[in-house]
Amino acid sequence: MRTQAALYEEIDLELSWSEAELPERERTKHVHRLHPYLGKYVPQLVEAFLRRYARPGGLVWDPFAGSGTTLVEANAFGAPAAGCDVSAFNCLLAGVKTAEYHGDALLDDVVALAGPWEAEEREPPSPYLADWYAPRALAELLAFRDRIEATTYQDLWRVVLSRAARSARLARHFDLDFPEEPVRGEYACHKHGRVCRPVDEAGKFLRRYVRDSVQRVVEFAALRRSAEATVLHGDARALDPPEPVDLVMTSPPYPGLIDYHEQHVYAFELLRLERRDADEIGRGVAGYCEGVAAALARARAALRPGGRIVVVVNDRRRLYEGILADAGLRLEERLLRHVNRRTGRRRGEYFEEVLVAVPARRRPKALS
Ligand SMILES: C[S@@+](CC[C@H](N)C(=O)[O-])C[C@H]1O[C@@H](n2cnc3c(N)ncnc32)[C@H](O)[C@@H]1O
Structure with missing residues (x-):
């Protein structure tokens, strides 16, 4: 076991915040918490590298943009940014976080969307929706979905709808990240320490998340700059970034960890989004x-x-030395960061590496 002194010598303290220094409220500030997303990095990490390697006006690229953390922070820094992701839902989320909103139009939208949403039962549009929702919850979600058509910020409300749909699933309260099967009766709830029953409505979530999302986009509207943010739905292996890029800031998927389509399956179903599971990297090692x-x-x-390429990864299989070489990159610096996460199923010590790379002289094997 390493002593604390030995550990502190290895880790980059500037990038390793304690819970008190960086509480949950800050890690999930404004638009970063518009919708749950497993596998995102903290905005403060992006801020640190923007300060080190970017300049206002210089382009930032994230080939694995996920929920859009890089794009949001680049915008607040004053740098134009572009990102791509293979998941249509992640692209929707990143686009919503970086979009510009105006108070009057937001208010008009809220009026157009206001409940109550008719609780008349509807034929479930897909087997997934039939399995995972109580009839009233599904009727409310579908009625809200119908009203989105008449609004200005349709994608924002699609994200609100998805967040409510996530909360309204017939899932156990302690099992919202990876529910395996719908639950229909009472169950012993570890989260609340009592017997709970699954939710049968979605209206309370829709109301709560409309209000919360409006607050969050208004808060970010006061911080955002005019710098452009572009989200591309595609496969990073086949897509050329706009150029020239000042800073690449990214956290790639890692083999066998998170299924990025499946974690938002409810959104794919309700919003009828195109799935590209087969193009998702990291579903296996091959x-x-x-x-x-x-x-x-x-x-x-x-x-x-x-320019620099900054890659954030917990490389437990030691794959990145070879990956960087094949990409025609040379490792300039390897930083170790202590990740503090005290809640939920992912409790415990966790370290993340930050690899700072620059072009090597030789031609990348991956492009030959
Ligand atoms: C670790 S997450 C990135 C999280 C991001 N840094 C954030 O803070 O939200 C990796 C992302 O890579 C995406 N991805 C997987 N395969 C991809 C591919 N072939 N092209 C583009 N994106 C891909 C996944 O959908 C996932 O959103």
């Missing part, structure tokens, strides 16, 4: 290294002289 190397090689090709 092809993983080649895939990430191909995405990073394209990023490298778009980098301006002096």
